[in-house]
Amino acid sequence: MEPLILKNRNNTFGEVITGFDFSSFKYEYEKNNERSISFTVEKNTQNADIFNQIVNEMLLEWEGQLYPIKSTSIKFDGVKLSNDVIAKHIFMEFQNHYIQKDINNNDSSTEDKKIKINLQDYLNFGFKNNQLDYTFEIIGNFDKFVYIDELGNKNGLEFLAEGAELFNYIYFADNKKFYIYDESTFYKMSNTPLIYTFNSSEAQATITTTDLKTxxxxxxxxxTSKDITNYNPIKPPNISYSGKFIKDGTWRTEEVGASYQKTFECKHGKEELSWTLKKMSKGGKVDIYLDGELIGNYKCYSKNATTERIVIAKNLSEGQHTFKAIFRGAIKGIDYKKSNPCMYVGTEKSTLLNLTANLKGxxxxxxxxxxxxxxxxxxxxxxxxxxxxxxxxxxxxxxxxxxxxLNDQPTVEITTNYLGSYEDRKYIQDEDISENSMVRFIHDPLGYDLDLKVVKLTKSHPILQQPVEVDFSNSPKDILRIQQNFNRKVRKIGSSGGSQSESSFSMPENYSDIVGVTILDD
The missing domain is CATH 3.30.1920 (Phage tail proteins - 2 layer sandwich fold)
Structure with a gap:
């Protein structure tokens, strides 16, 4: 029998715990969540010294794994002094490693920036500089990259849990070493199938449509803001000219009727077109057209050189549009002295036109x-x-x-029992199933032939030879045939007007609910 050993953190003390209630002992496991052991120990003349040593943060060693004691509850009923103990697997202390935010990849000045990362780099970042000596090893195939908003800024367990969602891995720890598996590598087929009439006597299927969406x-x-704000700067060299233009310094023309134009594309719709009007002391009149329609008359004159940003149009539709400026000559009342009035365009590197899409939601x-x-x-x-x-x-x-x-299939839950072979009927025992077991479930009357994967496990102390409580899960594609069978039944109901949110059918025989098989969508 595997002993339950109490140890200190320095590994200078170790003693086998005696006097605990075997029937109170539980080992509990949940996929990508936690592992723990719990039990009740009573104080007696043989274990008084060890009883007093069972305190928080001491270590328990069970089946080669360490479990720090996290909860103790001392009770006295007038006759007996007892202690209810809960210890969590030592991997859960990885939460005491805090992963600082990666400032290099989280520059707040860079708007809308995502971090692209693969699993190896993700875990390297999370485990580096941890002072608790946790390590990891990747087992399986992980070749995809993911995009995340922020790297770090959470504790080690939160980081691992987030990684499991991002990369769809399963983590399982051997003390302080985490093994990171893909699903196909983690699960191993059990030698113990569940077969109706052979080693199970009843099954019940419950089908619910509460969470179904269509x-x-x-x-x-x-x-990003770069995609929609001033995203198409158009400069004087990028436009077409008609007539004689002077293309040095501030580009300009003195020829009345000369024009420049640009056909541009609105990528998104709801664009705003802005025009930069250059004004100087020789400026004349300009007519502005958009898609052949006159928008307005503008003056290029200013005693001192200046520029003015003018919104020509808002809410432009997606597609091509054409902007055109035509020089109409002198402005009445302006003394140009011996100079000719002109229409200014702008310097070679200045922005003449630009687009901003006013998008929301x-x-x-x-x-x-x-x-x-x-x-x-x-x-x-x-x-x-x-x-x-x-x-x-x-x-x-x-x-x-x-x-x-889209969860567009009914949820199916299966409950069955396990009796063992016909000659040696028994319930699922400790040696029959483990945390990474996959079990074949065959039930001809209900039409089931599935591989079920363990997601939750509760074991009693081996000396008691009690049944193991197991929750199973399978992937949506494996359960699809059952769901399709149910859908066909619904179609047969047809126009009867019945609304079915839950359906249950069973084949009871010597009912036993020792093993619950719960099928969940992965």
């Missing part, structure tokens, strides 16, 4: 996609939360993402 929208590729995204589920006409209209992804490259990528996020 429609989803998405916006992707968010525009969803208009700030380049791509839009919507998707109706194949079950759209089968179930009532139900819209899922809109997806926003700033970093998608095109509409196809956005559409793929919103399809993946």
């Amino acid at each position: 429609y989803i929208q998405g916006f992707g590729g968010k525009l 969803n208009e700030l995204y380049k791509f839009y996609a919507e998707h109706k589920s194949d079950n759209f006409n089968l179930y009532p209209f139900a819209e899922a939360p809109t997806v926003y992804n700033d970093n998608v490259k095109d509409r196809d990528e956005l559409l793929k993402e919103i399809k993946a996020q």
